[in-house]
Amino acid sequence: MLSTNTRSLTLLFATSLALSIPALGFADELQFNMTEGVTSVSKEVYGLHMLIFYICCAIGVIVFGAMFYSMFMHRKSRGVEAANFHHSTSLEIVWTAIPFLILILMAIPATTTLKKIYDADDADIDILVTGYQWKWRYEYLGEDVSFFSVLKTPSTQIHNEEDKGKHYLLEVDEPLYIPINKKVRFLVTSSDVIHSWWVPPLAVKRDAIPGYTNAAWTRVEEPGVFRGQCAELCGKDHGFMPIEVHAVSESEFTAWLGKRKEEAAAIREAAKQTLTLEQLLSEGEKVYTKNCAACHQADGKGMPPTFPAIAGSPIADGERPIAEHFNRVLNGGQGMPPFGEQLTPVQAAAVITFQRNAFGNNTGDVVQPIDILKYKQGQ
Amino acid sequence: MAHGPAKGLSRWLFTTNHKDIGSMYLWFSFAMFFMGGIFALVIRAELFQPGLQIVEPDFFNQMTTMHGLVMVFGAVMPAFVGLANWMVPMMIGAPDMALPRMNNWSFWILPFAFALLASTLFMEGGAPNFGWTFYAPLSTTYASDTVTFFIFGVHIMGASSIMGAINIIATILNMRAPGMTLMKMPLFVWTWLITAYLLIAVMPVLAGVVTMMLMDIHFGTSFFDAAGGGDPVLFQHVFWFFGHPEVYIMILPAFGIVSAIIPTFARKPLFGYESMVYATASIAFLSFIVWAHHMFTVGIPLTGELVFMYATMLIAVPTGVKVFNWVTTMWKGAMTFETPMLFSIAFVILFTIGGFSGLMLAIAPADFQYHDTYFVVAHFHYVLVPGAIFSITAGVYYWLPKWSGKMYNEVMGKTHFWLAFIGLNVTFFPMHFSGLAGMPRRIPDYNPLWADWNMISSMGAFLFGAAQLLFLYNVVRTILSGKKATDQVWEGAEGLEWTVASPAPYHTFSTPPQVK
Ligand SMILES: [Cu+2]
Numbered sequence: 001m002l003s004t005n006t007r008s009l010t011l012l013f014a015t016s017l018a019l020s021i022p023a024l025g026f027a028d029e030l031q032f033n034m035t036e037g038v039t040s041v042s043k044e045v046y047g048l049h050m051l052i053f054y055i056c057c058a059i060g061v062i063v064f065g066a067m068f069y070s071m072f073m074h075r076k077s078r079g080v081e082a083a084n085f086h087h088s089t090s091l092e093i094v095w096t097a098i099p100f101l102i103l104i105l106m107a108i109p110a111t112t113t114l115k116k117i118y119d120a121d122d123a124d125i126d127i128l129v130t131g132y133q134w135k136w137r138y139e140y141l142g143e144d145v146s147f148f149s150v151l152k153t154p155s156t157q158i159h160n161e162e163d164k165g166k167h168y169l170l171e172v173d174e175p176l177y178i179p180i181n182k183k184v185r186f187l188v189t190s191s192d193v194i195h196s197w198w199v200p201p202l203a204v205k206r207d208a209i210p211g212y213t214n215a216a217w218t219r220v221e222e223p224g225v226f227r228g229q230c231a232e233l234c235g236k237d238h239g240f241m242p243i244e245v246h247a248v249s250e251s252e253f254t255a256w257l258g259k260r261k262e263e264a265a266a267i268r269e270a271a272k273q274t275l276t277l278e279q280l281l282s283e284g285e286k287v288y289t290k291n292c293a294a295c296h297q298a299d300g301k302g303m304p305p306t307f308p309a310i311a312g313s314p315i316a317d318g319e320r321p322i323a324e325h326f327n328r329v330l331n332g333g334q335g336m337p338p339f340g341e342q343l344t345p346v347q348a349a350a351v352i353t354f355q356r357n358a359f360g361n362n363t364g365d366v367v368q369p370i371d372i373l374k375y376k377q378g379q
Numbered sequence: 380m381a382h383g384p385a386k387g388l389s390r391w392l393f394t395t396n397h398k399d400i401g402s403m404y405l406w407f408s409f410a411m412f413f414m415g416g417i418f419a420l421v422i423r424a425e426l427f428q429p430g431l432q433i434v435e436p437d438f439f440n441q442m443t444t445m446h447g448l449v450m451v452f453g454a455v456m457p458a459f460v461g462l463a464n465w466m467v468p469m470m471i472g473a474p475d476m477a478l479p480r481m482n483n484w485s486f487w488i489l490p491f492a493f494a495l496l497a498s499t500l501f502m503e504g505g506a507p508n509f510g511w512t513f514y515a516p517l518s519t520t521y522a523s524d525t526v527t528f529f530i531f532g533v534h535i536m537g538a539s540s541i542m543g544a545i546n547i548i549a550t551i552l553n554m555r556a557p558g559m560t561l562m563k564m565p566l567f568v569w570t571w572l573i574t575a576y577l578l579i580a581v582m583p584v585l586a587g588v589v590t591m592m593l594m595d596i597h598f599g600t601s602f603f604d605a606a607g608g609g610d611p612v613l614f615q616h617v618f619w620f621f622g623h624p625e626v627y628i629m630i631l632p633a634f635g636i637v638s639a640i641i642p643t644f645a646r647k648p649l650f651g652y653e654s655m656v657y658a659t660a661s662i663a664f665l666s667f668i669v670w671a672h673h674m675f676t677v678g679i680p681l682t683g684e685l686v687f688m689y690a691t692m693l694i695a696v697p698t699g700v701k702v703f704n705w706v707t708t709m710w711k712g713a714m715t716f717e718t719p720m721l722f723s724i725a726f727v728i729l730f731t732i733g734g735f736s737g738l739m740l741a742i743a744p745a746d747f748q749y750h751d752t753y754f755v756v757a758h759f760h761y762v763l764v765p766g767a768i769f770s771i772t773a774g775v776y777y778w779l780p781k782w783s784g785k786m787y788n789e790v791m792g793k794t795h796f797w798l799a800f801i802g803l804n805v806t807f808f809p810m811h812f813s814g815l816a817g818m819p820r821r822i823p824d825y826n827p828l829w830a831d832w833n834m835i836s837s838m839g840a841f842l843f844g845a846a847q848l849l850f851l852y853n854v855v856r857t858i859l860s861g862k863k864a865t866d867q868v869w870e871g872a873e874g875l876e877w878t879v880a881s882p883a884p885y886h887t888f889s890t891p892p893q894v895k
Pocket of ligand 1: 131132134194195196230231232233234238241
């Protein structure tokens with residue numbers, strides 16, 4: 001009996017191992033532990049993780065050691081007689097007290113680190129992080145700089161029509177910039193469902209909850225690019241809203257921020273100009289692909305019943321007043337996210353013009369940025 | 380003793396016999412186990428490689444949600460109720476459950492609950508896609524209309540569980556044979572008594588939270604809608620006030636089963652019976668004051684975070700006591716390793732590993748890195764699969780000869796064990812690594828950094844699934860054509876259930892036995 005068992009066991013183990021070996025050759029680097037990260041907090045967290053892990057290993061060796069010894073020595077087939085003891089108060093006290101003491105020892109450093117994580121006061125820079133289905137928005141408080149950060153990986157890679165890049169699904173169009181050696185505070189919130197802003201190398205994970213603003217902070221010491229993802233299930237594209245943080249020197253950061261401010265001014269200027277239908281359509285198509293196609297699809301057919309079609313939609317094909325179209329796009333509602341904040345006036349005008357002149361919606365309507373501004377003011 | 384079961388379908392529809400109802404629960408749970416398993420295999424097939432290959436992200440979310448719901452409410456909980464139905468009366472020397480008609484009703488509403496839930500798969504809008512934890516507002520404002528079916532399904536399951544729990548408490552407290560004092564009850568009975576109280580305490584909370592969702596969705600309230608003055612975090616507090624005791628509901632009866640099996644095959648009495656009872660009670664108590672450890676990242680104030688961290692760490696103490704007791708029960712025994720024993724030993728080892736990762740998760744600062752990653756997925760599958768599923772499997776092999784009067788095929792049983800054991804570890808162990816390496820849970824596609832671990836996990840999952848077919852075959856074969864089993868079945872088995880014939884007669888203990 002025993003020998004057939006051992007033989008079948010060895011066989012099974014060998015086959016499953018053999019099956020796994022080709023798989024293991026797949027990636028060039030095989031990560032199996034938590035990252036140490038790049039901040040003093042992340043290193044402390046890593047330290048706690050390893051400490052508790054080693055404690056568990058030690059307990060495991062003792063408990064499983066005793067168990068395997070017993071399974072080997074105290075088996076009926078070796079002709080042993082079963083003992084009959086079933087109680088020992090002293091033993092029970094010992095193995096209640098020792099784990100208790102270990103836990104207290106463990107709780108002390110954990111408490112210290114937790115206090116540090118919670119101490120978000122006296123920050124040098126405040127960044128408001130807002131989760132949207134399915135992108136992040138970053139606003140540098142007091143700096144008049146804010147922008148959306150969206151997955152950059154092309155859908156051809158996702159649908160396996162093209163090789164996947166190294167940062168597949170972990171790359172964005174507009175990364176978040178922070179200066180090194182400064183205490184940066186993230187104020188995390190959400191505009192729709194719950195998301196969670198997580199960057200493993202910084203050991204920062206904070207839930208983005210509508211109606212709440214949660215604080216987290218970091219101080220990065222070395223420049224670098226750090227990547228993370230939304231960690232709380234937030235709907236269809238939960239797996240497709242990454243985070244990319246660029247930590248740069250202070251001078252680089254100031255330069256970047258200055259450039260951003262100029263761009264903001266330029267956008268305000270641009271809102272005053274009048275564009276041609278062609279300009280609006282070409283800009284509008286870009287905006288549509290980036291912001292709308294996830295739900296309404298590239299062909300405008302949507303995914304009914306959840307996401308309605310734009311093609312032939314009464315709101316977009318002129319059947320209903322154009323104000324409803326403005327309202328839907330700028331204010332959202334019933335599963336449609338509000339885009340009033342996300343799109344510049346030019347972009348909003350362009351995408352509305354595009355929707356009213358594409359997918360067979362031949363209204364010929366031209367919407368100018370100034371119309372958007374007027375609509376917003378009128379509200 | 381005069382009358383036996385009715386004939387045909389009416390036997391099953393109208394039965395009030397605890398054995399019939401127990402069997403129906405077990406078969407129902409077995410069916411749900413395969414259904415939930417198929418959902419899991421869809422998930423693992425999609426995750427076999429990076430990129431989207433098989434399903435769309437929204438359907439993927441439906442699969443993770445349905446897998447969780449079906450396994451928790453359809454497979455594990457009904458299986459334990461089934462085992463309780465069969466074994467509790469026989470273990471305490473009672474003729475049947477205290478409330479036999481309600482017993483029939485508790486079972487028969489379950490298929491309707493799951494038909495309601497599963498029917499959403501075929502509806503416009505699809506099945507629930509917001510995770511088995513169904514956090515608002517994803518499950519309210521942002522959910523498709525089918526969520527209402529889910530809510531009613533949960534209501535019915537809850538009603539079934541509450542009735543089952545009342546029945547078990549009434550039976551244990553009122554129908555024990557003369558001489559069967561509380562501290563003489565088998566541990567399975569004890570753990571179920573405590574579990575039943577947990578159920579009564581928390582199933583109404585679950586019903587409450589889904590009712591609040593229903594109000595938000597259909598009657599314009601804003602319990603969980605921040606825009607209306609509501610609070611999405613409130614949802615999580617209420618949900619986890621149910622959810623944490625729920626995970627103990629799924630493990631305490633498992634402790635009871637293993638505490639029956641290990642002494643039998645070690646041929647030695649259970650070590651520390653009393654401390655086992657007290658440990659179970661303390662775990663049950665602690666389970667009510669640790670819920671926010673599922674919410675360490677929602678921004679609870681520091682003091683709250685610390686209190687929940689300490690309370691959570693404390694659970695390790697009574698859980699440790701249990702593990703030490705099982706090991707000491709084996710110590711200096713005369714062990715044999717039949718299939719139930721193999722599953723029970725695997726339970727002790729793998730559940731302990733799940734306990735270790737639980738202890739790691741309790742450390743709040745570290746949890747900021749673990750939370751909502753595959754590390755958590757690995758953790759709860761280590762406590763649920765070798766915990767709940769293995770103990771149920773062990774229980775089925777252990778008591779099947781008593782139920783059916785036939786012996787299962789031991790070689791096939793052992794093969795099942797080894798395939799399941801290997802499959803389980805190949806599936807779930809790499810998830811620790813992918814999680815620590817930063818892979819979030821509930822995503823349909825991922826960076827190639829985690830490709831190797833996922834590929835291994837997927838292969839393990841298919842092996843594990845295939846192993847269960849062998850289990851099904853072995854059970855069916857036993858019932859149809861197994862070799863006759865003795866009344867004692869196992870050399871070292873003790874307890875009232877082994878004093879009756881195999882198969883157990885339709886009515887047992889019509890006259891109560893005298894317990895010394
Ligand atoms: Cu998200």
